[in-house]
Amino acid sequence: MAKRKAMSKQTLVINPVTRIEGHGKVTIQLDEQGKVADARFHVTQIRGFEKLCEGRPFYEMPSLMARICGICPVSHLVASAKACDAILATRIPTTAVKLRTVLNLAQLVQSHALSFFHLSSPDFLLGMDSDPARRNIFGLAEAHPKMARDGVRLRQIGQQIIEKLAGKRIHPAWVVAGGVNEPLAVETRDQILAVLPEALQIATGALDWFKTVLDQFREEIRTFANFPTYFLGLVSPTGELEHYNGFFRVVDSRGNIVADKLDVLNYADIIGEACEPDSYLKSPYYKPRGYPEGIYRVGPLARLNIADRCGTPRADQEWAEFRELDRGAVLSSFYYHYARLIEIIYGIERMEQLLQAPDILSKHVRAFAGTNNPEGIGVTEAPRGTLIHHYKVDDNGLIVWANMIIATGHNNLALNRGVLQVAKHFINGTKIEEGMLNRVEAVVRAFDPCLSCSTHALGQMALQVQLLAPDGEVLDELRR
Amino acid sequence: MSQAVRVITLTMDGREISARGDQTVLQVARENNMYIPTLCHLTGLARVGSCRLCLVEVKGINKLLPACVTRVEEGWEVSLNSERLSKYRKSILELLFSERNHVCAVCVSNGHCELQTLAQTLGMTHVHFAYRYPRLAVDGSHDRFVVDHNRCILCTRCVRVCDEIEGAHTWDLLGRGVNAQVITDLNQPWGESDTCTGCGKCINVCPTGALVEKGKSVREMTKQRQFLPYLTLMRERRW
Numbered sequence: 001m002a003k004r005k006a007m008s009k010q011t012l013v014i015n016p017v018t019r020i021e022g023h024g025k026v027t028i029q030l031d032e033q034g035k036v037a038d039a040r041f042h043v044t045q046i047r048g049f050e051k052l053c054e055g056r057p058f059y060e061m062p063s064l065m066a067r068i069c070g071i072c073p074v075s076h077l078v079a080s081a082k083a084c085d086a087i088l089a090t091r092i093p094t095t096a097v098k099l100r101t102v103l104n105l106a107q108l109v110q111s112h113a114l115s116f117f118h119l120s121s122p123d124f125l126l127g128m129d130s131d132p133a134r135r136n137i138f139g140l141a142e143a144h145p146k147m148a149r150d151g152v153r154l155r156q157i158g159q160q161i162i163e164k165l166a167g168k169r170i171h172p173a174w175v176v177a178g179g180v181n182e183p184l185a186v187e188t189r190d191q192i193l194a195v196l197p198e199a200l201q202i203a204t205g206a207l208d209w210f211k212t213v214l215d216q217f218r219e220e221i222r223t224f225a226n227f228p229t230y231f232l233g234l235v236s237p238t239g240e241l242e243h244y245n246g247f248f249r250v251v252d253s254r255g256n257i258v259a260d261k262l263d264v265l266n267y268a269d270i271i272g273e274a275c276e277p278d279s280y281l282k283s284p285y286y287k288p289r290g291y292p293e294g295i296y297r298v299g300p301l302a303r304l305n306i307a308d309r310c311g312t313p314r315a316d317q318e319w320a321e322f323r324e325l326d327r328g329a330v331l332s333s334f335y336y337h338y339a340r341l342i343e344i345i346y347g348i349e350r351m352e353q354l355l356q357a358p359d360i361l362s363k364h365v366r367a368f369a370g371t372n373n374p375e376g377i378g379v380t381e382a383p384r385g386t387l388i389h390h391y392k393v394d395d396n397g398l399i400v401w402a403n404m405i406i407a408t409g410h411n412n413l414a415l416n417r418g419v420l421q422v423a424k425h426f427i428n429g430t431k432i433e434e435g436m437l438n439r440v441e442a443v444v445r446a447f448d449p450c451l452s453c454s455t456h457a458l459g460q461m462a463l464q465v466q467l468l469a470p471d472g473e474v475l476d477e478l479r480r
Numbered sequence: 481m482s483q484a485v486r487v488i489t490l491t492m493d494g495r496e497i498s499a500r501g502d503q504t505v506l507q508v509a510r511e512n513n514m515y516i517p518t519l520c521h522l523t524g525l526a527r528v529g530s531c532r533l534c535l536v537e538v539k540g541i542n543k544l545l546p547a548c549v550t551r552v553e554e555g556w557e558v559s560l561n562s563e564r565l566s567k568y569r570k571s572i573l574e575l576l577f578s579e580r581n582h583v584c585a586v587c588v589s590n591g592h593c594e595l596q597t598l599a600q601t602l603g604m605t606h607v608h609f610a611y612r613y614p615r616l617a618v619d620g621s622h623d624r625f626v627v628d629h630n631r632c633i634l635c636t637r638c639v640r641v642c643d644e645i646e647g648a649h650t651w652d653l654l655g656r657g658v659n660a661q662v663i664t665d666l667n668q669p670w671g672e673s674d675t676c677t678g679c680g681k682c683i684n685v686c687p688t689g690a691l692v693e694k695g696k697s698v699r700e701m702t703k704q705r706q707f708l709p710y711l712t713l714m715r716e717r718r719w
């Protein structure tokens with residue numbers, strides 16, 4: 001720990017110690033009086049990928065994009081395939097759309113299960129301030145074996161569905177431009193349908209339990225990125241929860257719809273990207289409100305805030321109860337956890353609906369076409385929020401330009417503000433108060449940003465907190 | 481084979497074998513179910529002996545000999561798979577991998593590629609040479625096919641099949657050494673080639689993901705080679 005007495009303006013840096021790519025870091029700017037002035041959560045965004053895919057045939061993109069991220073390959077696969085569909089400019093067989101939807105939902109279930117059970121439930125069950133070395137899935141397994149088992153099982157079910165549909169590979173190549181490359185076998189469908197009831201039981205059990213402990217977290221609910229923002233995401237044409245297709249809808253903090261039925265192709269009209277002077281991260285904002293007033297959130301919380309209902313029986317009940325939490329939109333980011341559980345329930349119910357329809361077994365699952373459109377945009381709702389893939393190709397179908405907006409990027413402004421909220425609470429002068437790390441970690445985790453470190457299997461994020469003077473000198477440092 | 485050919489005897493990896501004197505080491509080995517790795521060689525096409533993967537050792541001869549273009553001789557003691565050979569073969573593969581951009585994970589030929597299979601069979605685990613990472617273009621101008629120079633190993637199978645079997649001679653080589661590249665016609669986009677008949681033979685003989693059908697996704701490109709021995713045979717009969 002390095003200390004210095006005299007300072008005027010300082011910066012506090014929280015850095016993950018891990019060397020894995022895709023990590024985040026938090027800097028906190030102090031003003032002349034030593035008070036927190038600003039906070040920023042930096043993510044090593046996926047850069048250079050435009051260069052990587054330049055000159056490649058567009059139909060290779062889904063698999064190429066799935067490789068970008070080892071955490072949510074399926075989400076990129078699906079969004080990329082949709083962008084490619086747009087380049088083919090042909091009608092994708094409805095069964096292919098449904099199969100991709102099931103795959104996407106299986107990814108949602110397994111990702112949310114990881115976030116809730118493995119990463120966050122130790123906080124709820126063992127306490128935010130318990131020993132970080134034990135505040136993880138292993139500590140959980142000792143103290144609350146059933147919860148740990150349930151979490152592992154639910155995630156496994158999600159992963160098995162992905163495997164059964166797309167093959168055993170970590171980076172599935174089943175989803176292709178124009179559809180999927182193999183129809184669903186009867187046996188596979190039956191196997192998937194057979195495990196869904198167990199999954200639903202686990203999910204509803206967890207939600208029932210979570211609702212009973214919410215009261216213990218009043219403090220967190222009040223302070224975890226709890227502020228008005230817009231919420232953005234996809235809804236179905238009839239206003240239901242939707243992760244694969246649909247239109248953009250934006251609601252304000254009071255829950256009023258401010259924009260609806262926006263074609264995803266015009267995403268650039270509603271999403272602006274601000275470049276912060278000292279950051280390599282772009283901060284998307286809701287364009288009509290400008291920057292930074294256009295701060296918005298995406299992901300589970302946003303999706304439940306923008307939808308009129310979920311569209312499946314059990315999830316609809318839970319959704320109605322959830323929306324009672326606040327008068328307008330549900331604002332505290334602590335409720336991301338709650339929203340995740342509801343989405344798991346929805347995902348399971350929806351998969352069941354889709355798989356029970358007879359046309360899911362149709363053999364017509366792929367459309368073939370050439371380069372009919374020089375540009376393609378694919379938008380989906382990934383577990384963490386709206387995912388946009390946008391490509392341009394030349395006459396021969398080779399990529400000349402690519403852009404991608406990921407969920408963690410959308411939430412950037414809100415995450416910064418959330419960290420700021422915590423920092424104000426826990427930073428005093430040149431000292432970092434105990435509990436700061438745990439709270440920052442928990443706030444970041446509520447958003448479940450796609451960072452290797454945040455999904456580290458062992459649970460807690462490796463963090464480094466640095467308090468810096470305006471001249472860059474380290475005033476205080478905490479490491480874990 | 482008009483006149484009578486001498487029958488000779490030799491050993492391969494210690495096994496006594498009899499063969500006709502006009503056969504190559506590779507032919508004899510294959511007839512006897514003995515494995516020699518090959519890459520540029522393809523039965524039905526002219527032999528060029530360029531990849532050197534089929535090198536074998538013959539007792540008393542200092543040089544290593546390419547099995548695909550070397551005739552067997554009386555009394556030879558040939559080893560097909562010595563330590564030394566395995567080292568050389570692996571180095572050849574490593575050079576091939578380091579020369580261009582082989583990212584198997586995202587390659588359309590992943591899982592159906594001769595180069596990849598050879599690397600697995602011969603136990604090539606590392607590339608000890610620095611990768612060159614050249615920036616090579618993909619030519620997608622043809623209606624149905626694509627050439628990705630990043631995956632080309634310059635085996636010239638495409639050149640030979642196009643010339644010898646299809647008779648179009650669309651493909652050829654341009655440049656030398658590390659700068660060599662396969663080209664269509666007078667180095668113009670494939671889609672503008674006057675000679676290409678669109679028969680697809682080159683696609684099917686290409687051992688890697690360099691020549692592929694358009695629109696194939698990762699792992700989807702499988703090649704059909706059955707046509708080649710059949711075509712050659714039919715033409716031999718008729719001509």
Ligand code: SF4
Nearest residue numbers: 582584587593688689
């Ligand atoms: S051509 Fe073969 S070796 Fe090269 S990247 Fe493709 S699969 Fe790998």
Ligand code: SF4
Nearest residue numbers: 632633635636638686
């Ligand atoms: S394109 Fe294929 S067949 Fe032609 S030289 Fe290259 S690797 Fe060989």
Ligand code: FES
Nearest residue numbers: 529531532534548
């Ligand atoms: S196979 Fe003999 S040299 Fe290539």
